[in-house]
Amino acid sequence: MANQLQYETSPYLLQHANNPVDWYPWGDEALTKAVDEDKPILVSIGYSACHWCHVMEHESFEKEDVARVMNEHFVCIKVDREERPDVDAIYMDAVQAMGVQGGWPLNVFLMPGAKPFYGVTYVPTKNWIQLLGSIRSAFDEHRNDLTQSAEGFATELNLSDTERYGLTQNDPLFSTETLDVLYRKVSVKTDDEKGGMRRAPKFPMPSVWRFLLRYYDVMGNDAAVHQVRITLDRMALGGIYDQLGGGFARYSTDADWFAPHFEKMLYDNGQLLTLYADAYSLTKSPLYRHVVYQTIGFAQRELLSPEGGFFSALDADSEGVEGKFYTFTTEELRQQLGADYDWFTDLYNLTEGGNWEHGRNILHRTERDEDFAERMGWSLDELNVRLDATHIQLLQVRNARIRPGLDDKILCSWNGLMLKGLATAYRVFNEPEFLTLALRLAYFLLKKMRDSRNGRLWHTYKNGRARQAGFLEDYAAVIDGLLALYQATFTENWLTEADQLMQYVLTNFSDTGAAETGPDPMFFFTDKNGEELIARRKELFDNVIPSSNSMMAENLYVLSLLLERPDYADRADQMLGRIQPLVQQNADYLTNWATQFALRARPTAEIAVIGPEAEQFRAELDAEFYPNKVLCGTLEKSDLPLLQQRGPIDGKTAIYVCYNRACQLPVTSVAEVWRLLR
Numbered sequence: 001m002a003n004q005l006q007y008e009t010s011p012y013l014l015q016h017a018n019n020p021v022d023w024y025p026w027g028d029e030a031l032t033k034a035v036d037e038d039k040p041i042l043v044s045i046g047y048s049a050c051h052w053c054h055v056m057e058h059e060s061f062e063k064e065d066v067a068r069v070m071n072e073h074f075v076c077i078k079v080d081r082e083e084r085p086d087v088d089a090i091y092m093d094a095v096q097a098m099g100v101q102g103g104w105p106l107n108v109f110l111m112p113g114a115k116p117f118y119g120v121t122y123v124p125t126k127n128w129i130q131l132l133g134s135i136r137s138a139f140d141e142h143r144n145d146l147t148q149s150a151e152g153f154a155t156e157l158n159l160s161d162t163e164r165y166g167l168t169q170n171d172p173l174f175s176t177e178t179l180d181v182l183y184r185k186v187s188v189k190t191d192d193e194k195g196g197m198r199r200a201p202k203f204p205m206p207s208v209w210r211f212l213l214r215y216y217d218v219m220g221n222d223a224a225v226h227q228v229r230i231t232l233d234r235m236a237l238g239g240i241y242d243q244l245g246g247g248f249a250r251y252s253t254d255a256d257w258f259a260p261h262f263e264k265m266l267y268d269n270g271q272l273l274t275l276y277a278d279a280y281s282l283t284k285s286p287l288y289r290h291v292v293y294q295t296i297g298f299a300q301r302e303l304l305s306p307e308g309g310f311f312s313a314l315d316a317d318s319e320g321v322e323g324k325f326y327t328f329t330t331e332e333l334r335q336q337l338g339a340d341y342d343w344f345t346d347l348y349n350l351t352e353g354g355n356w357e358h359g360r361n362i363l364h365r366t367e368r369d370e371d372f373a374e375r376m377g378w379s380l381d382e383l384n385v386r387l388d389a390t391h392i393q394l395l396q397v398r399n400a401r402i403r404p405g406l407d408d409k410i411l412c413s414w415n416g417l418m419l420k421g422l423a424t425a426y427r428v429f430n431e432p433e434f435l436t437l438a439l440r441l442a443y444f445l446l447k448k449m450r451d452s453r454n455g456r457l458w459h460t461y462k463n464g465r466a467r468q469a470g471f472l473e474d475y476a477a478v479i480d481g482l483l484a485l486y487q488a489t490f491t492e493n494w495l496t497e498a499d500q501l502m503q504y505v506l507t508n509f510s511d512t513g514a515a516e517t518g519p520d521p522m523f524f525f526t527d528k529n530g531e532e533l534i535a536r537r538k539e540l541f542d543n544v545i546p547s548s549n550s551m552m553a554e555n556l557y558v559l560s561l562l563l564e565r566p567d568y569a570d571r572a573d574q575m576l577g578r579i580q581p582l583v584q585q586n587a588d589y590l591t592n593w594a595t596q597f598a599l600r601a602r603p604t605a606e607i608a609v610i611g612p613e614a615e616q617f618r619a620e621l622d623a624e625f626y627p628n629k630v631l632c633g634t635l636e637k638s639d640l641p642l643l644q645q646r647g648p649i650d651g652k653t654a655i656y657v658c659y660n661r662a663c664q665l666p667v668t669s670v671a672e673v674w675r676l677l678r
Contacts, residue, residue, distance in 0.1 A: 004029075009462040010080040011407045012048040016057060020067035023078040026087055034075040034112040040139045041110040042070065045079040045088050048407035049250075049263035049313040051322060052122045053105045059125045066129060073136040074109075081106075082312060082411060083460050085471060086526050090535055094153050095119035109135050114534055115150035157535035161522065165540075165582055169521075172576040174600040176219060178584070182594040183215050185587035187227060191255070195231030197588075200255040204235060204248060206271040207546045207592040213278060214598035217627055225282070232279055236291045239364040242326060243348065244391050244398065246294030247302075248272055249316075258364050259356060262316040262323040262404070266303060266414045267545055269295055270310075273421030277428040282625035287368060292425050296434060299418070305410060307448065308440035309461065310418050315405035325404050327360035328394070336397055340390050347372055410461040412449045412470055415441060416477025417545070423484035427622040435488065442485055445478055446497055455504050456527070469530040472523050472539065475505045476551035483558050488622075490614060490633040492640065495562060502559060502568070505552065511538070521574035522549050540579065546592035549575065553596055561606055561630045564641035564661070576600070599628060603659040605677055608642040609633035611653025620670040626677060 004024045005017040016023050024030035026043070034041045044061075046053030060066045070076050081088035081104065091108040094116040101121070108119040123131060138146060161167045186208060189197050196202040209228045216224040235241060238257030240249050248268050249260030273292055280288040303310045318325040330352050334341050344350075350361040367375070373383040422438035425431065449458045449466055457470030457478065482498040485491075508527050511520040522538045525548060539547045553575040560568035576596055583590045583597070607629055609617050614633040621631065632642050646666075648654050654666040657676045664676055 005078055009460075009465060009467070010048075010083050010409055011405070012046060012050075012053075012080040012082075013078055015048065015054075016061065016078050019057065019061045020064050020071075021061050021076050022067075022071045023076050026077055026079050026084055030075055030077050031114055034110075034114075037075070038112060039073065039075050040135065041077060041112065041114065042074040043077045043079060043087075043091060043106075043108045043110060045081050045091065045106040045108070046104045047080055047082050047313075048405065049265065049315045050104050051261065051263070051316050052103075054317065056105050056122050056128075060123075060128050063125065066125065069129060069132050073132065082407075083409070083468060085473065086530075086533060086537075089525065089537055089539070090157060090533055091116055091119065093157060093537070097153055097156050111147060111150045113150075115154040117146045117150040117153065154534055157537070160517070161520070161538060161540065161578075162517065167578050167582060169574065170577040170580060172573055172580055172597075172600070174597060176601055178580075179215060179218060179598055179601050181584055182587040182597060183212075183219075183221070183224065185584075186211060186591060186594065187223070189588045190227045190231075192227060192230065194255055195227075195234040195257070196252075196255075201251045201253050201261070202240075202255060202257060203251040203544055204240075204268055204272060205544060205591075206268075206275045207542050207595065208588075209275055210278070211591040211595045211598060213282065213625075214595050214627055216282075217625070218598055218601045228279060229283065229285075232276060232288065233285075233368070236276075236287050237365040237368070239362040241291070242298065243363040243365070244326075244395050245301075246291075246296075246298035248295070259362060260323075262326055264298075264314040266299070266310050266312050266411070267417050269299055270414065270418035270421040271545070273418075274424045277421075277425045278625070278627065281428045281623060289429070292429065293431075296422070296425060296437070300437065302406075304437075305408070308444035309410040309415055309448070310441070311406060311408045312411055312414060313407040314403075315407075318402050318404045321358070323356070323360070323362070325398065325401055327356060327362055328397075329354065329359055330361065332397065333361070333394075336393050337390055340386065343376060343386070344390055408462065410449070412445065412457050412459050412461075412474040413477040413545075415445055415449075416474065416479075416481045419445070419478070419481030420484050423481060423488045427484070427488045427619075430619045430623070438485055438488070442482065442494065445481075455500060456508075456529075457501070457504075469527050471527070472505070472509055472525045472548035472552065473545070475501050475509075476548040476555060479505075479555045479559075480551055483555065483562075486562075487631040488618075490609075490618065490631075490635075492638065495640075498555075499559060499563060502555065506571075521571055521578055523552055540582070541586075541589050542592040547590075549579075550590070550592040550596065553593070554599070557596070557599070557604075558630055561604060562632055562640065562642070572596075602628065605629040606642055606658040606661075606663075607631050607673065608646060608656040608658065608663075609653065610637075610643060610646050610656075611635065611648035611651075613653035617653055617655060617670055621673065624674070629677075 002017045003022050005013045008025055079087050092102045096102050100119055103121040105122055108116050110116050191198045209231055212224040212228050234257050240252045240257045240260040247264050250263045250265050251261050253259045253261055276288045276291045316322045337344050348363040354360045356362045369383055373380050419441050422434050426434040449461050457474045458466035459468040459470045459474055479498045479501050482494045486494040509523040513519040525537050525539045540549055541547055542550055553572045556568040556572040579593055583593045587594050614635055632640055634643050649668055652668045655673050656663045656666045
């Protein structure tokens, strides 16, 4: 019989709906049941594309004897971490405070009042049954000790950032000297030979390379560009990138970007579109252009919903085997490719017995197209013709296979990251289809994932139903995407929508502070109107996705320039001043914050384009790498502060370059703009 998860929309929760474990979703019913029956709570947190979550389900949660123990002694709650990042963050922090390395599945034991006292990640069946017995015995026989422990962890979770990290209010110091300190902190951790950070497994970490691009823009340090290029090249050629179909896997299990954990996540691919498009505008690398076009093709083909939003993820497994969908045996390749087999094997580093597990091959490269074509005595065009033909053949084979599972919920924050990626790709490449996808996505987010009654965003959407009050990450990512879309189109509605969302954040996520400490400029992760948990936290550290507060600081700054809102700039400065000592100590864990210091190390160019060629001039300005700018424009006239009382010159499109609201004489060509900027 199905358990209480049968009524949920999360694919991850629905996967567990027929477990013999009497799972409940997170909510009042389960929490009240624990209090009424005086039982400890087991919260098990995971997500749909999580390989070891599936393993633990198969080994333990599908077994009647294990379920019997769990049901008798615990109230069991299943959480999709992607639907409830607030719950996941609290109990992940608690487990790490216990000295346990975090990860998923995350299994945390709570007292009936929801305060944690113990946690683990994946546990094999035999050990799991023993652990359940030990936990229940401790609950029955040492209740006071567990209560005291849980209270201690709850107190730790409720520490303010001032108490936790010693953060106090300072004036931010924007200087090249500060920037050099941050660069040294980050660069010492990068792998100059293989790219990425100097460790395995290797994650893409887009905010690291974005910081290095911004640092290069300010300081002209070629070493920073080398670190970016070696990483982006190796990722694009490696097994972490789907060489046939496009799109990146979540991480590489090794230091060489060879063997991926094959799950594909929207949040990675959205951010990497932005990164590769920006890097192309600097380097003009054909490889980066290929990655952007092919990755958008993958997302459009495999993740795009009929309504215009993008689904969350593809599983690593198919037919119970990780990577089976994406890999090939030598015999399959020889049969399909015929005369092309030898050169294809050479290019993609395939071996007769398979270069990976179970005799299968992961397609990965160590040479660029240009180098391989020269070695083979071919022209680049000839190689491209051969590649297209072989890729089409193998994609047909692959598409006939049983596909990996699709997590078809739509997450607001991840779609905001995708919106930024699509808008940035359009700005750099001026490809109309990229803009079409971005516009459809923006309309979807504002029509389907925003509550028309109060302007609040919803966090998740599936089957026509939006639910769960949005988190700070939702507002941060969507505002960022809308600001990119405005600068790509000069359609002022997108700027208005971004500002309205910002107003909602300022009203509902701000920390007014205690009487003795005063307000804190950092935002809470949760809406003041949302569910009250055992702690209300703030997200400061950047990870695979930048922290929501670091994104909000940049949003405030960009809006302050486009709307002439000095109060927004003041708030951004307060956030940067508060975080600066922590960034200087731990820049490699706060790289999106570090990017803000690169942005502010010199004045930002405010560029206003007015006249009939505004759209063409915008495209020319965006085609070159100059990240420290904001663009606004209009064909005729506008009430935006940067455009007021300005117009074309003798019928020609005029461009005004301004710094700190002081504008230079207008020019009528993009070439003249570059002379002014450089």
